[in-house]
Amino acid sequence: MTNRSLAHPAPPTTRELRGLALYRERGDEIEPLGKGRYTVPGCAGGSYTVDLAVFGGEESCSCPDHARHPEYSCKHLSAAAIFRAKARAKARREQAARTTARASRASLAPLAAAL
Ligand SMILES: [Zn+2]
Numbered sequence: 001m002t003n004r005s006l007a008h009p010a011p012p013t014t015r016e017l018r019g020l021a022l023y024r025e026r027g028d029e030i031e032p033l034g035k036g037r038y039t040v041p042g043c044a045g046g047s048y049t050v051d052l053a054v055f056g057g058e059e060s061c062s063c064p065d066h067a068r069h070p071e072y073s074c075k076h077l078s079a080a081a082i083f084r085a086k087a088r089a090k091a092r093r094e095q096a097a098r099t100t101a102r103a104s105r106a107s108l109a110p111l112a113a114a115l
Pocket residue numbers: 048061062063064065066074075076077
């Protein structure tokens with residue numbers, strides 16, 4: 001991992017762009033298997049199993065591209081990482097909405113009791 005400034009991020013690689021394209025086109029077919037593992041659709045039919053190694057270890061994908069070049073993230077790994085980031089952002093938003101709703105109910109309770 002190189003230490004790059006956020007002001008001058010590295011340009012996205014072709015694999016990352018292909019992962020983004022895969023997520024946009026078929027992200028609804030990505031299925032979480034738990035513990036950072038996902039089923040990601042393949043372009044030629046079928047699907048691959050991706051492990052984002054969220055508990056440590058090495059990221060992996062069952063596709064031939066990753067087998068040939070395990071040092072790079074394949075597009076399935078990139079698509080699964082985008083899927084996970086979006087799912088986590090959605091969960092945080094929902095948690096924040098629940099917390100806000102609970103807080104506003106609590107602050108209205110004394111008022112409701114007085115009526
Ligand atoms: Zn792959």
